[in-house]
Structures are given as structure tokens and as C-alpha cells.
Amino acid sequence: MTALATLIGDFAALLTLDPGNNERLTRWINHARAENLPHLHAFTRDLELDRHAMNAAITQLIHNGRTERVNTKTKLIKRKMYGRAGFPLLRHRILLG
Template sequence: MSQSPSRDTPPPPRPRSTRTISRWILTRPDRLHDDEQRQLNDVRACCLELDALSRHVGAFAYLLTRPTDATVTDWITAVRADDLPALRTYATGLERDVDAVTTGRTLPRRSGPVEGHVNRIKMIKRQMYGRANFDLLRKRALLTP
């Protein structure tokens, strides 16, 4: 006869979802709770690919948010050395636009305000879909703050 677990023994913890682990990886380490940081370290210790992925994601975030001597090309080379399928496609896309990414990192100008206006105009267009012509869309876009 097999023994059934006693009622005093707590059940083993549920495995964490992919979404939860992704959130932990994408969150700045100083913003994770101690328990979350410990669990992320446990997961990273169990899976070497996940550990490499986490290191590359952190390095890329550091590269984009803080001044550093490292370049995007250095990051792409490091990703290719580990041959992670999850990042290979992203690194290939970055490599195609490496000049634009480098320029975006180094210039003080940003396209955020322009993107915000484009987003606002698209929202107005969706609201008006099928109701009026371009003249009304133009007036709403120009007169709306």
C-alpha cells in the first residue's frame, strides 16, 4: 500500500506560469519583491536557457536606459553566441536597423510627440468610421487639443 500524504503536509507550490516568469524577467530587479526575486533565481538556476535569456534582456534594458560604452552590435553578438531562438529573430531585426537604433540611442531628439499625435488621429478616425468624410476628420484633428 502506498502512503497518502498526511493532512499536516502542505501541498507543493504550483508551478509558475509563463506570464509570471516573463513579468519577473521584464521587471527591473530593484522593483521585484524579495520573494519574487528568490523565485526568479530558482527558475533561472533550473533552466540555463532562461538564465541566458534573462541576462540578455537585462543587458538590453541597461543598454537602452543608461549611458554605456556597449553598443547594440555588441549585444547582438552576445545573443548570437548563446543561440537563443527567442532572441535570434529580434537580434536579426535589430541588425537590419542597427543605424536607426544607434541613432535613437545617441540623439537627444525623440519621436514620442509625433507618435502621440498619430495615435490621437487614428483614434479619432476609428470613432468616425463610416460617418463622415475626410473634411470632418481634418477639422476634428486640427481643433481637438
């Protein structure tokens, strides 16, 4: 549990934007794989599969978070209204929200 808590804290520190986070992430992944934590090993494999996106997320200030938030919110409203109303009401709810 101590190793897991340490690794979680170290990963949280990576979420602060810094140009040197690429190397820190590599060291973190190697350290996480050295521990006997199978679920964390699966997480590190997923990080490696999308390493370019992860590097961009932890090193660059520019991201599309706001756009994704609006898309998710629009899809949620659309799913709530499925089969109940047409496009004019959907448009009205999106513009009000």
C-alpha cells in the same frame, strides 16, 4: 531562462541614453547570438536591419516620439469614426483630445 533574463536586463540598460551605447549594442547582439534562443536571434536580425535607427534611438536625445504619438492618436480617432461622421466632427474631436 537565466541567460534570457540576463540578456533582457542588459538590453534594458541600453535604453538609457549614452554615447557609448553603439559598442554596447554590438556586444549585446554578439552575446545574444551566442545563446541558443531562436526568437532572440530573430530580434537581433531585425536590429541589424535597422541598425542606424537603433543607434540613433539609444545614443541621441532628439527623437520624433511625440510626433508619432499624435499621428497614432489621430489615426485611431479617424478609424473609430469611419463611416459615421464627416471632417468637421473629426477636426472637433482631434482639437478636444
